[in-house]
Amino acid sequence: MSEAVLQFARQEGQPLQASLRQSLIGAISEGRIMQGQRLPPSRTLARQIGIARNTVTAVYEDLVTRGYLVSVERRGYFVENGGDAAQAPCDATVDPDDAGGIAWDRHLKLDPAAARNIEKPKDWQRFAYPFVYGQVDPALFPIGVWRSCSRDALGRSAVDYWAADRAVEDDELLIEQICRHILPQRGVFARPDEVMVTLGSQHGLYILSRLLVDEASVVAVEDPGYPDVRNILEMVGARLHHVPVDDDGFRVDEAPASAGLAVVTPAYQCPTMVTLSPDRRAALMEWAEAGDRLIVEDDYEGETRFSTTLPALKAMDRSGRVIYLGTLSKVLAPGVRIGYMVAPAPLIRQAKALRRLMHRSAPLNNQRTAAIFLSEGHYLGLVRTLRGSLAQRWNLLTAAIDRHLPGFERPASHGGSSIWLRCPPGVDAQALYHRAMAKGVLVELGDPFFPRGDGGRHIRLGISSIDETRIDEGVRRLAQAASSLMQ
Secondary structure, eight states: OOOHHHOOOTTTTTHHHHHHHHHHHHHHHHSSTTTBBBBOHHHHHHHHHOOHHHHHHHHHHHHHTTEEEEETTTTEEESSSSTOOOOOOOOOOHHHHHHHTTOOOHHOOOOOOGGGGOOOTTTTTGSSSESSSSSOOOSSOOOHHHHHHHHTTTTTHHHHTTTTTOOOOOHHHHHIIIIIGGGGOOOOOOGGGGGESSSHHHHHHHHHHHHOOTTTTTEEEEOOOHHHHHHHHHHTOOOEEEEEETTHHHHHHHHGGTTSEEEESSSSSTTTOOOOOOOHHHHHHHHHHHTTOOEEEEEEOOOTSSSSSOOOGGGGOOOOSSEEEESSTTTTTTOOOEEEEEEHHHHHHHHHHHHHHSSSSSSSHHHHHHHHHHHTTTTEEEEEEEHHHHHHHHHHHHHHHHHHOOOOBSSSSSSSSSEEEOOTTTTOOHHHHHHHHHEEEEEEEEESSSSTSSSSOEEEESSSSSGGGGGGHHHHHHHHHHHHOOO
């Protein structure tokens, strides 16, 4: 078999078996290897592509199990004559050249693609100094342990559970672990019927926007704040009141009396990373009680906090007015997509019913893997590791900023996985962004966090994915880029 036919290339960060399996499936599905065709002996293919023979044999056997190949004793492996093997290419049902003739703006009732979002290059990992937010350091993730938990989730009894269509149900073990081990860390105590699994905090916010908000609703949001809070609420027609944020967090005194809901990030305000002070927390709870209002608390970095000892705002809630959103993705990985909502049982019932109309439940196999990971103590161990690593990187970054960027201002934050900076006069954030990229430094622009932009005055530096040995040099190069704009 020629390399042109197989088109084998090992994918970075992917096991050899997975890379070879995908190459063979692609060759079969696209007709480069035909139905009934005999594959090379494992020894021959291994020699051709430079990998171990047992790797090729394992992949062949796996493809037999998956139905792509058949094994014939003393003759070898052949492509299956049916199923997913390639047939003659199908003609497109729509001519791509004619598809543009549809006036989609006449049909679309929403335009979410026009929303302003946080953007970063798809190839952000190629930058030597990636100060990007929300990504994980793969060196810290216990891949072997996660793989073991995933295998356990494939056990017979576990498969019998998660392979069924359970409509609105969540994995009972995961709910138990969230109630017993995660929520108490934030001072929150809940019954299982008060917890729902989501695909992340943002998914929870979207569900709440559909249940609690309409065109008559006034919602208080942070300014600056997470762009997709604004995007989601505007999409359902809410009237937003942008409440300024200072060093003590959300300015409760500027929250409007007409609002029935507030969306806040008390632990580490997004994007400034300031913590809502105790006095402001008390004032916010009083504001909610006095006006029969609700609060959505997005505790997106609650698990990885390393400086604040304040519990979640939900811990102060005695009347069920705080709806708490948390996530496992900041500890595990963004792609895991597991979060949770904590609220009074009547609201959870409605949230599950709405979720059922969207995608029924969050993937139960992923839920069971995460549940096992939690039940065996790996999650809290990983949390401790991440807190230590983030604290070290945060200290290195703040020291580097003080050393190399004395003209930049930062809020009185004391932790978190990013730092918010205001550029000095004469430095435009957009221009700095591009100058820094040319030096191998990637930062994030601050404009999307403001409802109308901020005129290029802010940038954000994330620390979760950059190696700590590169932080000082990265900030030094950023300072060089800034200096070149002031000359």
